[in-house]
Amino acid sequence: MEQTPDGHTTYLLVDGENIDATLGTSILGRRPHPDERPRWDRLLSFSTERWGQPTRGLFYLNASTGLPMSFVQALKAMGYLPVPLSGPADEKIVDIAIQRTLQALQDRTDDVILVSHDGDFLEDLTPLLDGDRRVAVMAFAEFRNSGFTPLASQGLISFDLEHDVQAFNTPLPRIRIIPIEEFDPTQFLG
Template sequence: MTERTTYLLVDGENIDATLGVSVLGRRPHPEERPRWNKLLHHAETSWQQPVTALFFLAVEDSLPSAFVQALLAMGYKAVPLRGEGKIVDIAIQRTAEALQSREADVMLVSHDKDFVPQMEDLAGTVDRRTAIIGFREFMAADLQEIPGIEFHDLEYDVAAFTSRLPRVRIIDIDEFDPLEFI
């Protein structure tokens, strides 16, 4: 019998676009990007099992070698893709569909509603844990409404950033800290 695994599927393009367009309103500086090693650590410690981390990225003609080498050094499997259309989405959808037949848990790092059918299928499987990681206020409503799926905030739960982001979010009163505002 093999040990259960968590598959961490990272839609790098979506996270980068959401961070730049929706959170910062500009292209993120390198120090403002997520610390991908913290995301991997969060996935490992959240469900206390080994993680296979797949980082999907669209490339044109050349591989972003320094970034890919950094991902590999952290323990990710880089999945550089080239082609027409939403190639990263297609690859993640195909991967999620392939995971349906495995006894494994799945964390998706994206805000994109294009993954709803696959995540519904995965979340609907008995004894499978599923989670979405990202910024809740920018998460597709359809993803948030999938029964049985967990949500992990990339900034607050994962602590993937070295400084606080300029986000406006709904705060549960039990989590309200007036010192954050005064």
């Protein structure tokens, strides 16, 4: 990963289980088929292109029951650094690891994009909104924890996985609020 002249990097912190669970439970109503899951490489590309600097993708995995080697190899081939974790079943080990990463990033000046809907990260994400870096949350806007909304006034940027990032090959069966400047009536006329 090359550094920009100012040495800044975007850290893309992916809570894949959260995205997968939201996609399956709240959008599809069933376990997603492989072709319905996000194209994870597009998140990296979007981040790099949008903010014009290298992106380091950290993909957190609960590997307490084993490591899904084919998925880990695919993540590595896309440019992610897999972060396999283990711990007690009653602990949210992926959340704990992401929280610790957000805390460690407070001592750096790099930009951060959190890929999750989870409000468990609000406390550790808020101090990063210091005006010296860009901070974003990337998720399905309508399922993002409502605690992220007031952080927009502090500079938090929001990216929708489907509409902004275009992380999916086919449209998802979502109902979203459409900003009037984006409204296209032909989408509803059939």
